[in-house]
Amino acid sequence: MMIKRALTIAGSAARGGAGIQADLKTFQEFDVFGTSAVTAIVAKNPHTGKGIHPQTWEAIEAQLVTIAEDIGMDAVKTGMLFTKEIIENVTEFIQKEKLHNLVVDPVMIGKMGSALLQEEAMEAMRHRLVPLATIITPNMPEASYLLGGKEIQTLEDLKDSARLLHKLGPAHVLVKGGRLEGPAVDVLYDGEQFYLFEAPRIHTIHTNGAGCSYSAAITACLAKGMSVPDAVFEAKKFITAGIRHSLEFKQGVGPTYHAAYRQYGETGCTMRIEK
Numbered sequence: 031m032m033i034k035r036a037l038t039i040a041g042s043a044a045r046g047g048a049g050i051q052a053d054l055k056t057f058q059e060f061d062v063f064g065t066s067a068v069t070a071i072v073a074k075n076p077h078t079g080k081g082i083h084p085q086t087w088e089a090i091e092a093q094l095v096t097i098a099e100d101i102g103m104d105a106v107k108t109g110m111l112f113t114k115e116i117i118e119n120v121t122e123f124i125q126k127e128k129l130h131n132l133v134v135d136p137v138m139i140g141k142m143g144s145a146l147l148q149e150e151a152m153e154a155m156r157h158r159l160v161p162l163a164t165i166i167t168p169n170m171p172e173a174s175y176l177l178g179g180k181e182i183q184t185l186e187d188l189k190d191s192a193r194l195l196h197k198l199g200p201a202h203v204l205v206k207g208g209r210l211e212g213p214a215v216d217v218l219y220d221g222e223q224f225y226l227f228e229a230p231r232i233h234t235i236h237t238n239g240a241g242c243s244y245s246a247a248i249t250a251c252l253a254k255g256m257s258v259p260d261a262v263f264e265a266k267k268f269i270t271a272g273i274r275h276s277l278e279f280k281q282g283v284g285p286t287y288h289a290a291y292r293q294y295g296e297t298g299c300t301m302r303i304e305k
């Protein structure tokens with residue numbers, strides 16, 4: 031049987047816990063062959079601001095064309111896209127190549143404080159890329175920005191936001207409740223019903239890259255042919271184990287541990303359906 035392939039179009043996170051690095055580590059954990067197109071290089075933390083270096087569209091397109099011609103893809107994820115120009119060009123590439131199983135993680139601000147999407151790129155994200163997605167995976171601040179500043183504080187707000195975001199055109203919306211009080215509940219909406227994915231809250235600050243790794247796990251599971259709700263459930267187990275066994279290095283917010291689900295297994299996640 032041929033191994034399944036997943037492409038990530040995202041930024042390089044030099045610290046290794048988020049971005050392209052997290053995506054490729056996650057694909058590997060799911061036994062999916064990972065390829066990558068780097069949109070920007072991020073070498074930034076609160077102490078040493080070496081900055082954000084976007085790549086030219088010429089460099090990004092060269093990577094995409096090489097992958098499309100030589101390897102192919104069963105699923106695609108977008109992460110940090112940074113500029114309006116990159117979003118518009120990536121959107122055209124996705125349409126031209128008729129790519130399916132598209133996971134859009136509308137990355138905006140990293141937990142270390144980096145601005146990963148320019149203000150003027152928001153409209154292109156909202157109206158060009160998001161409508162093409164099989165699933166979008168905003169966290170609470172990202173969902174709020176996409177909805178023009180809607181207040182999101184409770185589980186009911188999460189459900190409301192998912193319903194409103196679905197009107198933009200994606201087939202599924204997953205709003206992540208990582209910043210809620212109490213259990214970590216995420217809400218998936220498919221236009222008809224809600225799926226609630228719940229995990230015990232883990233008391234740690236070391237969750238760098240949790241969103242990237244979660245959406246990459248969903249991408250890998252879609253590449254393997256799972257339905258969207260099954261893919262999200264499997265990915266939720268993966269990321270909860272990654273947070274439970276997250277890593278602490280010299281300073282800053284430490285990364286999730288990508289091998290944790292394979293090494294230590296399940297973590298008490300549940301899925302339930304609500305009409």
Ligand SMILES: Nc1ncnc2c1ncn2[C@@H]1O[C@H](COP(=O)(O)OP(=O)(O)O)[C@@H](O)[C@H]1O
Pocket residue numbers: 168169170206207208209214215216229230231232233234237239240241242244266269270273
């Ligand atoms: N402290 C935590 N304990 C358990 N799960 C968490 C915790 N923080 C975040 N999560 C979960 O991790 C996943 C990523 O969420 P989040 O951290 O909000 O994304 P992002 O990294 O995009 O901000 C979600 O499933 C969320 O519910």
Ligand SMILES: Cc1ncc(COP(=O)(O)OP(=O)(O)O)c(N)n1
Pocket residue numbers: 040041042043048049050072109110137139140141142146237238239240241242243
């Ligand atoms: C290059 C790059 N891309 C995306 C992110 C954001 O990652 P995320 O998983 O949302 O986690 P945090 O950074 O918020 O912990 C990033 N930091 N860098």
